[in-house]
Amino acid sequence: MPSTTLRERLRDGETVVGTFQLLDSPMAAEMAGEAGLDFTVLDQEHGPLSAETTVAMCAAAQRAGAAPIVRVRTNSEAEIQRALDIGAAGVEIPQIETAGDAAAAVDHARFDPLGSRGLSPYVRASGYTGGPEYTERQNERVTVVVHIEGERGVENLDDIAAVDGIDVLFLGPYDLSQSVGLPGQVDDPRVTDLMDEVCDRAADHDAVVGTYADDPEMARRWIDAGAQYVAVGVDGALLTRAFADVGDAVRE
Template sequence: MPTHTLRKRLQDGETSVGTIQVVDSPQVSEAIGVAGMDFVIFDQEHGPLTAETSLAMAAAAQVGGAEPIVRVRTNAEHEIQRALDIGSAGVMIPQVETQADAKAAVNAARFAPLGERGLSQYVRAGEYAGMNEYTKRQNEETTLIVQIEGERGVENVQEIVAVEGIDVIFLGPYDISSSLGIPGQVHDSEVRELMAEVCDVAANSETIVGTFADDTEMAQQWIEAGAQFVAIGVAAAHLTWQLESVVDAIDR
């Protein structure tokens, strides 16, 4: 299994771009890597994916050259443990609103002495037969991403970024827009101001910022604002849009 390098690249100041996958297909996961994307987020929160389906997809993504990240359904210890045991490079935790939420995520994602992640090295992450310094390597290589998706999370961002063990604060523009009463209006000034506020806090605390962008133009805007981890669109939507452009280009 390749060494997970996403966390180190982010710590070194590099910008990583990827996409979100909701369809159950290892071939799509591999193609995302072959296309040159740095990572792919397997969205178990908003799709049918499970730990079982995500395991095969993680293997395929790594063959293609993309780091697999699992977005779990909830900030629950058993969900986070399973997401990491399958050999993913990291885990994304939705709806983190308080420092207590952030500490719970770290506790579940990190092995002792940094946390209390349940230990079995006879899993894909441990190359099935175990490996030397397994827990140390997992703590060093696992990327922990927490999502701030509403006003309450923004209000508590100072306390959240103060929690040791978090790598990326990920801003969900669609959920932020919903929390402001303007669902879907991700370009509204209120949404942009809240997100910019978090970017400033993160920069002052040397915390990495991530976000979702509908397209490359939106992605570039947030990269220029300081985001280093940017998920651009959803793979199924990219496929649909590309096929639509092919159909529209044919004169029948």
């Protein structure tokens, strides 16, 4: 397991690479770490993952050295608290459009005095026993990633970036493409220009930018634009393509 947290690595200027996971499999989460990925996003928003499957996936990813980040379904106190209590290294919160949305996400994810996250000292995140340093340690270690997924979020980017406690401004290219009337066309200049604009404006705030990429080429394009936190591919798609490649190679 890395000696520094994902949050510390981002603050030190590192570029970290991960993936998204929709398969409800601890072994798949473990594979992400064994493969050398820095993090894996356990996607409760678009996948079938429950708290029960997610806790096992968190443990498997951590054992193998990948930081488990839970993408919650909504920007709600209960969703964020549960994801962090079961031991996630961070949360991704979808559809952040205003500074108020961003401030609420931070409030849900941080303990007093930085927020109002509900406190039980007897959860997996605390090692089940709590202790006097638990809340301070969580406030220092938890990574808060907010999704900028629509034109309104882009318009309000400067206000969102100014919210204290946000670690990553994550650009969702597919939702952005839909917000400009081009669903799925993530390579269209109207989408990529919008994303480039966010990267430039985020740099003015010294804010960390993250995004999703379908493949390594797309990932390198956004790293060159300034992204530090890049999730490449989705486990189901990667596995399906790998199976197809094997079958095609044998048939040839």
